Amino acid sequence: MRNIFCATALALSLAACSPASEEVAQSANQATANATEALTPIDPGTPTPSPGVTADANTLTLEGLGALKIGEPVPEGSGWAERGAQVSDMCRTISAPDYPGVYAIVSDEIVRRITVGQRSDVTLVEGIGAGATEAQVREAFPGFRETPHKYVDAPAKYLTAPNADSGDPALRFEIDAQGEVSMMHVGTMPVLGYVEGCA
Template sequence: MKNLLTVSALAVALAACSSEPAPAPGQASEQATEMATASAVPDAAVTEAPTSAPTATPGADANILALEGLADLRIGEPVPAGSSWAERGAQASDACRTVTSPDYPGVYAIVEQGKVRRITVGQRSEVKLVEGIGVGASEADVKKWFAGFRAEPHKYEAAPAKYLTAPNAKSGDPALRFEIGHDGKVSAIHVGTMPALAYVEGCA
């Protein structure tokens, strides 16, 4: 009997020390439900979708010359129907013709047997390789990116003018060829397949 009275007194003391009243039987289950619901709902700031996706700049790669070609003009394929590429007083014959586009000043393409064989980037052009090399770049810049290119004397300019041709050009695959002027800077960039890649005067 003494032990029972001691336990009862201890329970009363603990209840008196509690800072919050014990919840009613129904209230306890209600609070538990509210806590579970709150934890199940994600933070709105985290799950809110962005109002708009990043927009790519149209034509961002339009001025990039690659081994495959320039924009819709592709090495080894016909000139795209309905494109701005066409003969405009440039040399033309049954065997070879050159085409230009008002969208690409300073650029022309050689077409043989109905297919684009070479694209040439010359003066006044803003077209560049993906490495950033364009007309006006130094020979040192070219060699930094393109080591091992074969050097040949330029046909019309004195040294140090030269041609720098990719080592894979003879394989028949699309390749690069640079013209370096007497000032040591790029005067033209050619992309195409042999023998057109090495023509020095348009179709010749």
């Protein structure tokens, strides 16, 4: 720090004898500011923002949708609740008024899967949602496994992430007979592969 102040004092005293004194003074001030900034310690605890697209409340991610998170209990006061008859006490479906066309499967009080259907405007970060074409899905997610649809004839199918059996949340698309996404799911196996709600 002593060297910074000495350099500044020298520059300012030279500036007093020079016809371009204002210009020199500005240069000296900038040099001092730069040197001080370079010596300012960086707080390692301060997170730096990462570039890229961030998810909003209507973006489905591998983590979940808004406050509803895969692998966690249903958040209190979130609006997600059971509506209508339930198949069993072990596996329940929930929905929220803020997310029409979306439901989630809860097992052992933990969110296991979130499903986005045709009445929803929820999309992935990539912009894919219900109504997207199979070609768009394959372009964004090459390598997804293709399996026949259980209830709809080909070309309907399921496209599932290759790592779906890893135990981590994964992505699965249902492609209809028109070659478009009818539903998309995020969750963990075996619930990610259920074809009838809780079954």
